[in-house]
Amino acid sequence: MTDTEKTTSHAAADAPAPAGTGLDARLVVERGAFRLDVALTAAPGDVVALLGPNGAGKTTALRALAGLVPLTGGHLRLDGAELERTPPESRPVGVVFQDYLLFPHLTALDNVAFGPRCQGATKAEARAQAAVLLDRMGLAAHASAKPRRLSGGQAQRVALARALATQPRLLLLDEPLAALDARTRLDVRAQLRRHLAGFEAVAVLVTHDPLDAMVLADHLVVVENGHVVQEGTPADIARHPRTDYIAHLVGLNLYRGQAEGHAVQVDDGTAITTTEELTGPVFVAFPPSAVTLHRERPAGSSARNLWRCEVAGLETHGDQIRAALTGELPLAADLTTVAAAELELRPGGTVWATVKAAQTHAYPA
Template identity: 65%
Template sequence: MDAHIVVDRGTFRLDVSLRIEPGQVVALLGPNGAGKTTALRALAGLQPLTAGHITVDGVDLDRPDLRRYVPPERRPIGVVFQDYLLFPHLSALDNVAFGPRRHGVDRRAARDQAADWLARVGLAEHARRKPRQLSGGQAQRVALARALAVHPALLLLDEPLAALDARTRLDTRAELQRHLAEHRGAALLVTHDPLDALVLADRLVIVEDGRVVQEGDAAAITAQPRTDYVARLVGLNLYRGRADGHTVVVGDGFALAAADRLDGDAFVVFRPSAVALHPHRPDGSPRNTWAATVTGVQRHGDNLRIQLSGPITAAADVTPAAAAHLRLSPGQQVWAAVKATETRAYPA
């Protein structure tokens, strides 16, 4: 699949390029309003392009300059919508058989294919149930089977796990990973959940304000985020500044010592867990030390995440015991310290 998706909607313009090879899963991530759903709708044929092109298996599905547009039902594309959108009056079997029937397969053969797909997703015994009789995880698997039953060249998944509770989500994510690995076509996963993206996708594409701001495999993006959104996504404190050797000046002239030597525009990052908090200015080894004010305290896994203001804003992860010892609460003055060896810099 090769696409240059340009869609104008009022004052908002989506302009992204996507390329997905057969057998590859790409995750499209971004904050609300970034354009993720618009991109998916354009690929599915539900939102015509303003400009650009969508080409699947060498066939143009949407190309405004050539007045070429293929309607949704004729595209070699399967879609799993966030709310699944199963036909409420049809059984699970007939929901899955719907696609093959629309592609000209006779009723008996379509139902045989549907039964095979339901068996593949572990729902053979639920074939006669209506959607209202299925759990969230079961409905998701029926929707996936329905999308895969037409052997799509491109599979689109719109927040496929968002409607599930935590336990069901864990199990369903593992099943979805297996089915995506077996799918021979290209797949695009639209999600706001970094864990879904990291587990399911081969490559990540980050979209903000209708533009691609970063793309690459998970290792590259988690190691070197380039926007605040991506930094929050991967759990890092990120700053942009000017590097001179091992020093990066950020914000209003605050200098951070970094392990990496650079010159010129640079990003500098460190993990919240690398930030140590002290009631008084610490002595000894930390190269990066500053006075800060606690602006927020939230639970974060087994630790507490402390939001700090000061010459730089930062997040620090501390144990509940350390928070109790320091009596951390909003408005409290503390000293923050990060070792230079825990601080990484890379070119902006």
């Protein structure tokens, strides 16, 4: 049996699974020099997003939950049942793969009916269940279409329906929107959010896209080098990043330093003035949009923070220009194309950067 078949089917009873206690896992996987050690807990109805750079261990964690990668330590409990030694096909788990992996020789209806058939439903019963799910996904008119005739968004919804058809107690989504173009992604993201909101068990989402995570998940777990570096609600993560990766992900300049009142001495010796009054180790963050650039040192500026910088690079960022600056304080600044032209910005050029204290945010490290 293939990985797709193993994780699409399982030996659960035909009746809907009762509500349980959710997910309680510590996933320890050792592969050569790499060690994953990630704890995950979630109540039924929760959507948890795993975020992290390439090679952080997100997909390994997802495959461990599915039973496709064996644990070398820790535990895996779902609704109180131990799953460490349960084979993939016997776990109450549904998976939506990044490339969907629909069976190409089956119609959309039969792709969705596959799981119930493996659980013992008759062909007629399985197809009836599948028809209900496809109708719920807005795909009733495409029931007879094979995967090659479906758009990316339609294939994603068929894959989700196939995963839900087995009434899983844990739904795993591996970069479910990555294969979609930008326009389709916007629409399917909204649809997926609606479907997940009605899902009564635990869902775990792996994604590189912070917007997908912020829109779809209730709780974020950020993994770097096989370990959890931060977790919390999307709002908390966005406002209080604790690593450079997270700050870049949510679009903030981030510094660590020592606070004494309103002054923070960052690790490279530069001072930042903040509105918060703190003492001890802190993080200071502010968005690139808070940075104002000047060709000459500004006289009489109300900004409490002023640094001499050098332009290291320029790139288009949405409808603006993002300048990467080095010098007294390395930072990113966003400005309009017109402002960049007026400042005659070019790599190697010198600028002065100002940030008002009111636009910074300091919090304990």
